[in-house]
Amino acid sequence: MTLEIDNVELYFNNNCILNSVYLKAETGKITGILGSNGSGKSCLLQIIFGNLKSKYKLVRLDNKPILKPLYQTQLISYLPQYHFIPNRMRIKNAFILFKVSWDSFIIDFDTFKATKDTRFNLLSGGEQRLMETYIILKSDRKIILLDEPFSHLAPLYIEKIKTLISEEKEHKAIIITDHMYRHIVNVSDAIYLIKDGHTKRINNLTELEDYKYLSFGALD
Numbered sequence: 001m002t003l004e005i006d007n008v009e010l011y012f013n014n015n016c017i018l019n020s021v022y023l024k025a026e027t028g029k030i031t032g033i034l035g036s037n038g039s040g041k042s043c044l045l046q047i048i049f050g051n052l053k054s055k056y057k058l059v060r061l062d063n064k065p066i067l068k069p070l071y072q073t074q075l076i077s078y079l080p081q082y083h084f085i086p087n088r089m090r091i092k093n094a095f096i097l098f099k100v101s102w103d104s105f106i107i108d109f110d111t112f113k114a115t116k117d118t119r120f121n122l123l124s125g126g127e128q129r130l131m132e133t134y135i136i137l138k139s140d141r142k143i144i145l146l147d148e149p150f151s152h153l154a155p156l157y158i159e160k161i162k163t164l165i166s167e168e169k170e171h172k173a174i175i176i177t178d179h180m181y182r183h184i185v186n187v188s189d190a191i192y193l194i195k196d197g198h199t200k201r202i203n204n205l206t207e208l209e210d211y212k213y214l215s216f217g218a219l220d
Contacts, residue, residue: 003143185219
């Protein structure tokens with residue numbers, strides 16, 4: 001499956017946030033989005049998902065225009081920056097609700113065995129983020145959007161999540177953004193930089209220095 005979003009224009013209070021934005025994601029590939037704080041990365045993910053209305057946009061799946069929001073197609077899952085599991089929901093019920101295997105989760109993260117009957121809000125922020133990221137990644141959707149999946153995670157968990165992302169891409173199109181750019185660079189097959197409201201396809205990592213997203217030598 002190939003997802004393309006084209007000609008995106010977004011304005012807030014007459015201020016242009018995104019302009020003539022293009023992005024492509026494909027099954028079998030991880031598409032990374034980089035950009036400074038406030039550049040519009042999260043907005044772009046919300047526009048793709050369909051819960052943020054832009055002035056213009058064209059969404060295509062396998063070259064066919066999609067006129068309704070993608071979240072209505074049962075093809076997409078979205079990890080927002082905020083928590084989406086209700087605070088007082090028990091962990092086991094969250095896995096049942098989203099049709100994700102608890103047993104598989106425990107194989108990957110055995111330190112969580114004792115939390116099955118725990119309410120979600122009793123986990124630490126990092127534990128909550130890990131669990132929600134796992135649930136979205138393992139959902140049965142063909143398109144996965146991840147907004148700041150590494151936020152608040154311990155380094156060991158970050159590496160495990162990166163491994164899972166690489167495994168899940170075999171049958172999913174994954175779009176990911178995070179301020180921890182090294183992880184995005186490491187895991188992505190294609191990278192776009194949002195700069196001055198436009199997306200720029202990065203073909204060589206030194207372009208991130210040329211565009212002044214990174215200081216010279218940061219990639220050494």
